[in-house]
Amino acid sequence: MAQVSRRVDVPQLVEGVRAGRRASVSRAITLVESARPDHQKAARELLTELTASGLGCVRVGISGVPGVGKSTFIETLGEHLTALGKTVGVLAVDPSSTRTGGSVLGDKTRMPRLAANPHAYIRPSPTAGTLGGVARATTQAMVVLEAAGYDVVLVETVGVGQSEVTVAGMVDTFLFLTIARTGDQLQGIKKGILELADVIAVNKADGDRAAEAQAAAKELAGALRLVHSSGGGWVPPVLTCSGLHGTDVGKVWERVVAHRDSLGEDGLAAKRAEQQLEFTWSLVRDELAQRLQRSPGVRAIRDEVRRELLAGGLTAPLAADRLVAAYDANAPHDRPDDWPHDRPDDRAVEGV
Numbered sequence: 001m002a003q004v005s006r007r008v009d010v011p012q013l014v015e016g017v018r019a020g021r022r023a024s025v026s027r028a029i030t031l032v033e034s035a036r037p038d039h040q041k042a043a044r045e046l047l048t049e050l051t052a053s054g055l056g057c058v059r060v061g062i063s064g065v066p067g068v069g070k071s072t073f074i075e076t077l078g079e080h081l082t083a084l085g086k087t088v089g090v091l092a093v094d095p096s097s098t099r100t101g102g103s104v105l106g107d108k109t110r111m112p113r114l115a116a117n118p119h120a121y122i123r124p125s126p127t128a129g130t131l132g133g134v135a136r137a138t139t140q141a142m143v144v145l146e147a148a149g150y151d152v153v154l155v156e157t158v159g160v161g162q163s164e165v166t167v168a169g170m171v172d173t174f175l176f177l178t179i180a181r182t183g184d185q186l187q188g189i190k191k192g193i194l195e196l197a198d199v200i201a202v203n204k205a206d207g208d209r210a211a212e213a214q215a216a217a218k219e220l221a222g223a224l225r226l227v228h229s230s231g232g233g234w235v236p237p238v239l240t241c242s243g244l245h246g247t248d249v250g251k252v253w254e255r256v257v258a259h260r261d262s263l264g265e266d267g268l269a270a271k272r273a274e275q276q277l278e279f280t281w282s283l284v285r286d287e288l289a290q291r292l293q294r295s296p297g298v299r300a301i302r303d304e305v306r307r308e309l310l311a312g313g314l315t316a317p318l319a320a321d322r323l324v325a326a327y328d329a330n331a332p333h334d335r336p337d338d339w340p341h342d343r344p345d346d347r348a349v350e351g352v
Helices: 010-018 022-033 037-050 070-083 131-147 163-168 191-196 207-227 249-294 296-311 316-333
Strands: 058-064 088-094 120-126 152-156 173-179 199-203 238-240
Touching (some): 022 037, 022 120, 058 163, 088 131, 131 152, 163 173, 163 191, 173 191, 173 207, 173 249, 199 249, 249 296, 296 316
Parallel strands (some): 058 152, 199 238
16 A cells, blocks of 8 residues: 655744754755655745745855865864854765665764764765756755754755756855875865865875875965955965864864855845855756656657667757757746655655
């Protein structure tokens, strides 16, 4: 017998989130991550109630090259902030498998001390294999954490590809972590990252690597002067630190706060408004992509188009034209109540 899901009690969930109850926060984030149509409808009601115009919560995106020690740094930073009396939420974006939809979701094991801290909350969130998944789930999870009263929200990215651009577009300050390398210290760091970063920290500056880290920081500072040679505005500072030993992590946070302060209240409000506008278009693009995949007309010709493309009998532009035409012909029948209501990657949010 199929299990009948209970309707989400949105007012009760809103009350629990505003009271800062961790179980309610977890259920609320699960709700906004869900792809089920009834969950998405309830999530919109929830977010309408929770969204506030305040700018008190500090949103920070943290990314870095593989092996830079992001988790260790975030755990140390989180402990530093809670020692200052702040509450900290961590949204750790995990790369999901594009084949199975699964993800490791091991952030609590990578940050055991912070996970046990009563003033911190860690939420690993799968990207569902798409940047659209990052934008929708993470942006809305930040709203939940802010409504629950968290002072700081740290968003850890997977540190590869376009994800940095996505996360930088949803936070107040983007912190880029790197490490000293032998030879060319700038190897592997794209110019685009230097343009995105608001603060740069060379991590693992301890022991025998301290001098090398200082040299790397000096070289990066020189590169940033070239990137920001037009003058005016904030020039990203380059610092050294050790997440493992906690050395100068507090100084990195001071520069993060200084960057946010440099925006001013009006500048920060304008930045967040622009982010909301871009997020709106991201949601529109995501919804249109889903409607395209659900379209009966597209499903009817998809396999045929695929065979012709692979056989070389059809070019990509013509294939795209055929798929869009098939969608247009069936668009009036593509309604929300046509959506499938059971998806294997949805987690239960009932019982709230």
